[in-house]
Amino acid sequence: MNRYFYARIGQALLVLWAAFTVSFILLQVLPGDAVLIKFQNPDMGLSPAQITDMRAAYGADQSLWRQYLHTAGNVLHGNLGYSLQAGVPVTQLLADNFPSTLRLAAAGFLLALALAVSTAFIATLTRFRWLRSLLHTLPSLFISVPTFWLGIALIQLFSFRLKLIPVINPGEWQGLILPIITLAVPVSAPLAQILIRSIDDVLTLPFVAVARAKGGSRGGVLWRHVARNAVLPALTIAGLLLGELIAGALITETVFGLSGLGQLTQQAVNNQDVAVLQAIVLISSAAFVAINLAVDMIYPLLDPRLKITPGAMI
Incomplete structure (x- = not known):
């Protein structure tokens, strides 16, 4: 087990x-120079010599290899550098902005997990063929919907048409309702597809x-016996999707400001x-x-067949 764990850590x-x-x-x-973008502004009144000194102070005049080693060394010591535009440490910017993104994600x-599980279980338990066909079709529809389009459509429907959620100065959690739905719907689709098939x-x-x-009743057997065996493929996809949620949150935050x-x-970027x-x-x-390392560690707990014997490698 230790060998397996250390191998996964090394891969990470x-x-x-x-x-x-x-x-x-x-x-x-990339074309352009961040130092020049900031300090070559005529309003700052800096001479070419002063701009050259600023580039030297930020290490922008060094070779790519030296910049790489310098940056890598700083990262290993927990120093992510300074923001040229904000003039503050990058760690401070992350500390101010990351909690909001983490909460949204x-x-x-x-x-997304609730939607996927509900869709899969209802599609399995329902005796109505039309409802089962509809629930099998929904994940494909959700996957094909772009995140930014869904966000704009939700704003148009719930804010402008129905006037249920204000666009200007909503409450702290009220303003997160539409972004959370926008983020969850595309993510729930592949989870639901995998769960239904499994x-x-x-x-x-x-x-x-x-x-x-x-x-055993149909629902009892499904919950006690089938779910545990069917969840493993979905767990793999869930780990991948949870890691991608950060990227999805970036688009959602941009759409909703x-x-x-x-x-x-x-x-x-600008x-x-x-x-x-x-x-x-x-x-x-x-x-x-x-997240994917945690998923690898959870696998043996859910399926005894995947327990790792001493000296074994996967």
Whole structure:
């Protein structure tokens, strides 16, 4: 077990290093210079010599290799650098904006999980063929709906048409209702699809017929015997989707004008604030890796067949 755990930790660190390296190179080769964008403004009245000194102070005049080693060393020591535009440490910007994004992503995932489980169980238990066909079709429809379009449609319907949720100065949680729905609907679709297919496959196994023969009700057998066996494929997809929720939250925040990593990312892209963009990539990668590592550790707890014997590797 320890060997398996350490191997997964090593793979996670390798993914984080690759994400850092690739994002660093891509951000550095983009056209433009963040230092020049900020300090070449005529309103600041800086001379070319002063601008050159500023580039040297920020290390922008060094070679790409030296900048990479310097940035990597700072990241290992917990220093994510300074925002050129805000003039404050990047860690401070993340501390101010990340909790809002995390709250939105967590609430969106919980709602997506509830929608997926409800859809899968109702589609399995219902005796109405038309309802079952409808519930099988809904996930495909939800997947095809772009997040930004869904957000705009919800605003148009619930804010402008029905006037149920105000657009201007809503309450703290009232203003999160539509963003959470916007984030949850596309995420729930693949979960529901996998759950429905897994449940259908497990229902054909012999132990289900044995449980029904012993007097188990359809719902009881589904909940006690089928669900645990059908949840493993969905758990894999859930880990991937939960890691991607951060990216989905960025789009949702932009559509609804919410403060968080989405707004911070938009500002950083507009100003080519490389340190902030690099930090957001690292945060998203770390969340993705940590969630999928947790899923790998949960697998053996749900299915005894996947328990890891000493010295074994997967």
